[in-house]
Amino acid sequence: MSTNGLVVAIVGATGAVGEEMRAVLAERRFPVSRLVPLASERSAGQTVEWRGEDCLVQVLNEDSFHEVDIALFSAGGSISEKFAPIAADCGCYVVDNSSAFRMMPEIPLVVPEVNPGALEQESMIIANPNCSTIQEVVALQPLHAVAGLKRVVASTYQSASGAGRNGMDELRDQTIDLLNFREPKNNTFSRRLAFDTIPQIDVFQDDGFTKEEHKMMFETRKIMELPDLPVCATCVRVPVFLGHAMSINAEFERPISVEDAMSALENAPGVILHRDPADFPVAADAQGADDVHIGRLRVDPSAPNALTFWVVADNLRKGAATNAVQIAELLKAAGHLDG
Amino acid sequence: MSTNGLVVAIVGATGAVGEEMRAVLAERRFPVSRLVPLASERSAGQTVEWRGEDCLVQVLNEDSFHEVDIALFSAGGSISEKFAPIAADCGCYVVDNSSAFRMMPEIPLVVPEVNPGALEQESMIIANPNCSTIQEVVALQPLHAVAGLKRVVASTYQSASGAGRNGMDELRDQTIDLLNFREPKNNTFSRRLAFDTIPQIDVFQDDGFTKEEHKMMFETRKIMELPDLPVCATCVRVPVFLGHAMSINAEFERPISVEDAMSALENAPGVILHRDPADFPVAADAQGADDVHIGRLRVDPSAPNALTFWVVADNLRKGAATNAVQIAELLKAAGHLDG
Numbered sequence: 116m117s118t119n120g121l122v123v124a125i126v127g128a129t130g131a132v133g134e135e136m137r138a139v140l141a142e143r144r145f146p147v148s149r150l151v152p153l154a155s156e157r158s159a160g161q162t163v164e165w166r167g168e169d170c171l172v173q174v175l176n177e178d179s180f181h182e183v184d185i186a187l188f189s190a191g192g193s194i195s196e197k198f199a200p201i202a203a204d205c206g207c208y209v210v211d212n213s214s215a216f217r218m219m220p221e222i223p224l225v226v227p228e229v230n231p232g233a234l235e236q237e238s239m240i241i242a243n244p245n246c247s248t249i250q251e252v253v254a255l256q257p258l259h260a261v262a263g264l265k266r267v268v269a270s271t272y273q274s275a276s277g278a279g280r281n282g283m284d285e286l287r288d289q290t291i292d293l294l295n296f297r298e299p300k301n302n303t304f305s306r307r308l309a310f311d312t313i314p315q316i317d318v319f320q321d322d323g324f325t326k327e328e329h330k331m332m333f334e335t336r337k338i339m340e341l342p343d344l345p346v347c348a349t350c351v352r353v354p355v356f357l358g359h360a361m362s363i364n365a366e367f368e369r370p371i372s373v374e375d376a377m378s379a380l381e382n383a384p385g386v387i388l389h390r391d392p393a394d395f396p397v398a399a400d401a402q403g404a405d406d407v408h409i410g411r412l413r414v415d416p417s418a419p420n421a422l423t424f425w426v427v428a429d430n431l432r433k434g435a436a437t438n439a440v441q442i443a444e445l446l447k448a449a450g451h452l453d454g
Numbered sequence: 455m456s457t458n459g460l461v462v463a464i465v466g467a468t469g470a471v472g473e474e475m476r477a478v479l480a481e482r483r484f485p486v487s488r489l490v491p492l493a494s495e496r497s498a499g500q501t502v503e504w505r506g507e508d509c510l511v512q513v514l515n516e517d518s519f520h521e522v523d524i525a526l527f528s529a530g531g532s533i534s535e536k537f538a539p540i541a542a543d544c545g546c547y548v549v550d551n552s553s554a555f556r557m558m559p560e561i562p563l564v565v566p567e568v569n570p571g572a573l574e575q576e577s578m579i580i581a582n583p584n585c586s587t588i589q590e591v592v593a594l595q596p597l598h599a600v601a602g603l604k605r606v607v608a609s610t611y612q613s614a615s616g617a618g619r620n621g622m623d624e625l626r627d628q629t630i631d632l633l634n635f636r637e638p639k640n641n642t643f644s645r646r647l648a649f650d651t652i653p654q655i656d657v658f659q660d661d662g663f664t665k666e667e668h669k670m671m672f673e674t675r676k677i678m679e680l681p682d683l684p685v686c687a688t689c690v691r692v693p694v695f696l697g698h699a700m701s702i703n704a705e706f707e708r709p710i711s712v713e714d715a716m717s718a719l720e721n722a723p724g725v726i727l728h729r730d731p732a733d734f735p736v737a738a739d740a741q742g743a744d745d746v747h748i749g750r751l752r753v754d755p756s757a758p759n760a761l762t763f764w765v766v767a768d769n770l771r772k773g774a775a776t777n778a779v780q781i782a783e784l785l786k787a788a789g790h791l792d793g
Contacts, residue, residue, distance in 0.1 A: 266756050270609035270701035272651045272690065290629060310694050311737045312611045314750055314764045319731045323752030345756030349701040351611065354693050355649050362609035362688040392658045398650045411653055413662030417605050417684030425653045425688070
């Protein structure tokens with residue numbers, strides 16, 4: 116770290132999450148002395164905006180990290196698998212938004228509101244969890260602290276932006292095609308998303324779940340440090356541009372009243388509770404901000420000690436960029452970036 | 455009944471469900487000697503198509519049912535409350551698509567694939583269940599027969615057409631407004647539906663559930679004749695024009711394998727099973743037909759003897775019009791309409 120701050124790289128700087136990472140670093144006044152936007156050959160020559168100036172995107176290569184203090188990766192699993200260890204070997208901290216390292220026991224998987232202590236496990240690579248998982252555990256942790264979590268069933272309503280810019284473009288193009296009586300095309304999604312829902316996110320696994328559902332099920336256990344927690348997820352893409360929602364049914368070991376649950380959530384970091392049922396949050400409420408919105412909290416009468424509720428967050432912000440920058444802030448606060 | 459067939463009235467003939475009722479009566483060759491399309495003053499003078507000819511819509515009044523053998527109602531609860539008893543007093547059978555009579559003990563609430571025997575309870579008024587409930591119980595009944603249903607958790611993805619033509623028009627208008635940088639208006643839905651999801655269908659109840667969610671919870675128990683069955687529903691409107699989907703987690707009393715569940719569903723009436731996970735059904739697959747599509751069936755590992763799956767159907771057809779006509783067919787087969 117120079118006296119002026121940190122050299123921060125963004126790998127995947129031209130992507131949807133990369134763009135949010137720049138915005139969040141600036142908004143939260145992370146002490147950046149120099150931003151190093153990195154991307155593939157395809158983006159060579161592009162510029163990205165940083166503090167009001169154009170900043171030339173550099174092509175990612177094995178020499179990219181020599182002067183970098185911390186790199187935020189969001190360029191897909193194979194890029195992370197190859198370049199995160201290279202960066203770490205250069206003494207550069209990595210906060211990785213891909214799923215490549217998340218489930219490795221030696222890699223911390225961190226949501227700062229939930230398990231900041233996981234960073235005590237020394238590692239140059241820290242994994243940023245799956246977008247849906249992040250907002251889920253931010254909602255579950257305060258309730259778990261009150262009553263002990265016993266089982267979670269989640270069904271999601273995930274936006275096109277979870278598939279990046281291509282996903283948002285495809286939703287827009289398909290919508291315009293349909294409204295103009297043209298046959299819509301699909302490349303990013305396995306079926307037409309415009310005016311339909313798709314119960315598939317990421318690839319199918321042998322047990323019939325998708326990889327996205329496995330992420331929610333397994334990452335939840337690791338982040339909450341409940342290795343045996345029963346979790347079942349159904350992940351569904353909906354024709355929304357930005358913002359993920361989910362319906363959660365949670366069972367607890369001990370009784371928990373709606374009022375106790377609401378109090379716990381109101382006092383929880385990163386949460387905005389919508390007490391009035393009719394004031395439920397929607398994706399439009401969450402877009403562009405860092406909060407996890409929780410509404411429609413009620414007793415689930417179908418099981419003992421059960422609650423059901425609705426959770427919404429900006430998947431590119433708290434579900435990705437904001438959480439990554441928060442991890443960087445924790446590393447800095449712990450003195451890891453002081454060189 | 456004349457020798458040429460039955461006089462059939464449709465109350466709400468100009469609505470979205472009324473239109474499907476005409477189509478389904480014709481497709482299924484229900485023996486109609488004369489169709490009597492009834493609607494409010496607002497639709498006076500309109501015509502609807504019946505067997506290739508224009509048929510003048512009549513204004514609904516207390517004298518509308520004197521020559522009618524059976525009336526299919528889909529004009530909202532207050533119209534049903536007022537006119538269904540009047541029709542019944544005239545000796546006209548009523549199949550009512552509103553929620554007005556569904557939970558009355560003396561009124562049969564019927565899904566022909568599930569509880570045709572409920573029609574043995576003599577009643578001139580038969581209630582047609584809630585759209586989401588119908589497709590849910592068609593999927594659950596074959597599994598219940600194998601393993602004994604113990605608990606159901608459902609989260610729905612319901613289309614704009616559940617709110618009738620106004621709902622579909624509002625989704626279209628809002629979508630066009632947004633794509634043209636105009637501020638969208640909302641009247642039918644409580645929030646903007648275009649490119650967002652709304653976790654509210656019908657009005658809120660004291661316990662924090664919506665009335666739509668109560669319908670799913672209470673009607674499921676009545677139809678399946680399981681008065682104590684624990685059910686929890688979260689009903690969500692999604693920006694889809696036609697076709698409701700739902701994610702169901704079901705727990706059973708006894709073990710049930712995926713193969714046993716699939717066999718039961720493949721042999722069940724009204725069901726199309728999608729065995730391959732990647733061949734999941736979407737709303738586009740269900741539109742315009744009468745089948746309940748089930749896919750993504752897999753073990754729910756978060757509870758003993760549990761399964762989770764995805765159910766899609768055309769809410770205006772099997773969720774409303776088709777189920778009503780099927781009830782009329784059962785009444786006819788039982789000799790009730792031979793007058």
